[in-house]
Amino acid sequence: MEQHYKSRAELKQDVKNMYKGNWLYAILLNIIPAMIVLGAIRIIEVIFLPISVLISEPVNNGQPLALIIFILIGLVSFIILTIGMMLVSYGVMFTLLGWLRGEKINMDSVFNSGFSGFSPKYVKGNIIIGIESSLYFYLWSLLLVVPGIIKMISYSQAIYLYKDYIDEGNKKEYNFGDFINESRKLMNGHKWEYFVLQLSFLGWFLLSILTLGIGFIWLTPYINATNANFYDNLKSKKIN
Template sequence: MALTALFMTSDFVSSGSGSFPSNMSSGNSLTGNIGSFIVGLITLGISFTTLDWLRSKDADFNAFSGAFSVFSKRYFVGAVITELLAGFFTVLWTLLFIIPGLIKSFSYSQAPFIFKDLTDAHPEADINYLDCITKSRELMDGHKFRFFILKLSFLGWDILAGFTLGVGYIWLNPYKQAAYMGFYADLVG
């Protein structure tokens, strides 16, 4: 069950889908959920900025404003709806059994990045959020095991960062996000 929780929750985003960390909470459940929601959106914004940087390394990016790019009118509603739909479908698959939920979480993991690419390519078009999830599933066909191995490769680093009482995640999470964005950039070519 702990291994499933490792992959189903977002190690701070995730891997894309499930970027709203469910392991952050405070004494008040509502406060913890709102905090998780905001941190998940900021992390998604960092992922978007990392993806832009990977595609054009000579461009000048402001990391601070990039972290809040998801809060713009352009991305906010679509990013939230895409994440919520992917999470909802993953929960439905998990009700069947844990393994189908895990597999579907990998299938839907690229949906927010597909949404970003579609929004950037066609700023005035209406994006169908279910199409983003479908395209993510199609994109991940034959690549879910590669993604599983990528996530598994960070297990030792996660354990080591846990021994530092979470301080190690300050350096580990950006590294993981960059690796996940590199994986996505490799998938879409």
């Protein structure tokens, strides 16, 4: 049995009401984590640049060991940045979900949001679930684009489900893949609804491009909070 679900307009209105008078927090909440990621990129560049310069000549001369080291540096940098960006984005998602549920937002929570995805109680699951869902999406995308998009939508709620499970203090044993499966079940009958919700931002996305990206300062918080609200509404209304 299912109860009434909020419409796209209602989901967006909730976010507008929440952000009313709080747009500065909303913008900083999404910008500061991005700045953290950019700072991490610069640190990695500073660490690895001297090594890359030293081995650049041997690489150009075709020395195998130097080439292997060069590839490993690139691979390690990519992994660190990818996982870091993923955890930072999860931190923003978690903070927005809490805000929608009535948690107070202030400058402390704004600055800490980028690190909440690194919290010891979340970090292992965040990494594994993020990698697993991305891998499944990639494998399905090898078949055709449409199956990949469908699976991406099916798995989109997994990280929220994991957060709620941990926060609720459940003691039942689980595999991290269980949350991907639970997301798929939760999204049964709601994938098209979620897809249309994302399409509804297309006009604002194009407008943001026309403003040389300035519009994304407002659009990104709007989209992120609406997606969090979609999950909160779906989870609270769906009865197994």
